[in-house]
Amino acid sequence: MNKRIFLSSPHMSGNEQKYINEAFETNWIAPLGPNVNAFEEELATYAGTAGAAATSSGTAAIHLALELLGVEHSDTIFCSSLTFVASANPILYTGAEPVFIDSEEETWNMSPVALERAFEESQAAGNLPKAVIVVNLYGQSAKMDELMAICEQYEVPVIEDAAESLGSFYKGKKSGSFGQFGIYSFNGNKIITTSGGGMLVSDDVDALAQSRFLATQARDAAPHYQHSTVGYNYRMSNILAGVGRAQLEVLDERVEARRAVFERYVAALGAIDGVEFMPELEGTYSNRWLTALTLDPKKIRVTPYELMDVLAAENIEARPVWKPLHLQPLFEGCKFYPHTEDDVVSERLFAEGICLPSGSNMTVEQQGRVIEILKKHLH
Numbered sequence: 250m251n252k253r254i255f256l257s258s259p260h261m262s263g264n265e266q267k268y269i270n271e272a273f274e275t276n277w278i279a280p281l282g283p284n285v286n287a288f289e290e291e292l293a294t295y296a297g298t299a300g301a302a303a304t305s306s307g308t309a310a311i312h313l314a315l316e317l318l319g320v321e322h323s324d325t326i327f328c329s330s331l332t333f334v335a336s337a338n339p340i341l342y343t344g345a346e347p348v349f350i351d352s353e354e355e356t357w358n359m360s361p362v363a364l365e366r367a368f369e370e371s372q373a374a375g376n377l378p379k380a381v382i383v384v385n386l387y388g389q390s391a392k393m394d395e396l397m398a399i400c401e402q403y404e405v406p407v408i409e410d411a412a413e414s415l416g417s418f419y420k421g422k423k424s425g426s427f428g429q430f431g432i433y434s435f436n437g438n439k440i441i442t443t444s445g446g447g448m449l450v451s452d453d454v455d456a457l458a459q460s461r462f463l464a465t466q467a468r469d470a471a472p473h474y475q476h477s478t479v480g481y482n483y484r485m486s487n488i489l490a491g492v493g494r495a496q497l498e499v500l501d502e503r504v505e506a507r508r509a510v511f512e513r514y515v516a517a518l519g520a521i522d523g524v525e526f527m528p529e530l531e532g533t534y535s536n537r538w539l540t541a542l543t544l545d546p547k548k549i550r551v552t553p554y555e556l557m558d559v560l561a562a563e564n565i566e567a568r569p570v571w572k573p574l575h576l577q578p579l580f581e582g583c584k585f586y587p588h589t590e591d592d593v594v595s596e597r598l599f600a601e602g603i604c605l606p607s608g609s610n611m612t613v614e615q616q617g618r619v620i621e622i623l624k625k626h627l628h
């Protein structure tokens with residue numbers, strides 16, 4: 250059997266051990282410590298935000314952002330529908346109600362047209378959302394100018410879920426740095442990893458200080474253990490932050506490698522009628538975390554699921570595009586705003602989409618194996 254080719258597997262730089270050793274030598278094994286502080290500073294510098302707070306996961310960072318915005322039971326939150334469930338699970342933690350917004354064609358991300366409609370209706374009902382969670386899918390930035398303009402008009406803060414888009418740009422500005430809060434993930438499958446971890450970024454350093462307080466059990470300033478508000482255990486460990494520091498040093502290389510993977514797929518398959526790769530909106534630069542494409546059922550006989558089975562038989566991992574959250578049993582009954590009355594973009598992308606192995610540590614030869622199989626079945 251050929252060696253397994255993964256969708257996106259951890260890719261160590263070789264420097265991780267240096268930072269881990271430092272942590273061991275100084276016995277900073279506990280959560281927090283010098284690596285955490287340094288990782289926060291280095292990531293904030295990279296993202297171009299005033300600060301950053303390291304967390305145990307990207308999901309935790311989203312939850313903290315919602316808490317900092319004062320989200321409660323009675324609130325609603327607008328959220329992209331075409332995303333991983335982690336974008337919206339924290340809404341449920343707060344007891345608030347998610348309202349899902351469809352995608353548009355040019356970025357596969359939140360449709361400004363659908364968002365505008367959602368705002369108009371919620372304002373008419375006297376029930377504006379407390380926040381909007383905008384997701385940047387597979388590394389591609391959403392239409393931030395349009396989305397931010399709408400949210401500013403209604404004075405509703407944005408949380409930018411950049412878990413998949415660290416290293417990407419929108420009009421020269423780093424993805425994740427647009428909203429009141431941005432979040433990144435360092436889960437094992439992301440473009441850089443700490444095995445598990447996340448980051449909350451913002452220009453509001455007071456809010457970040459408050460996030461660190463909430464993330465360490467909300468302990469009041471007192472000599473004894475005193476608590477007057479609900480807290481969480483959401484901080485990153487000093488060892489994992491060491492891994493993150495070494496990973497951040499090679500982030501730009503990882504972006505280049507992922508983009509090269511994408512380019513090789515396009516060169517090999519882009520001319521096939523009915524194959525359409527995820528677009529890169531003009532003025533944006535995607536980290537191409539995952540190479541995603543759609544297969545037009547009118548032109549291509551094989552379905553994404555059949556293709557995944559064929560690849561699986563060759564020990565190659567591929568995945569469908571995220572199942573839209575408005576179709577998930579978990580969110581049954583939640584409101585959803587389609588792009589237009591007769592065009593539900595996220596549902597079409599889910600039906601026709603597939604994500605190909607995209608790891609920065611996949612060799613050209615391994616990718617060649619994937620491409621040969623795809624060529625054979627797509628024609």
Ligand SMILES: *Cc1c(COP(=O)(O)O)cnc(C)c1O
Pocket residue numbers: 305306307308309332333335336384410412413433434435436445446447
């Ligand atoms: C991975 C991911 C998250 C969550 O990150 P974790 O670190 O795994 O909690 C959130 N949103 C999106 C879009 C993701 O892909």
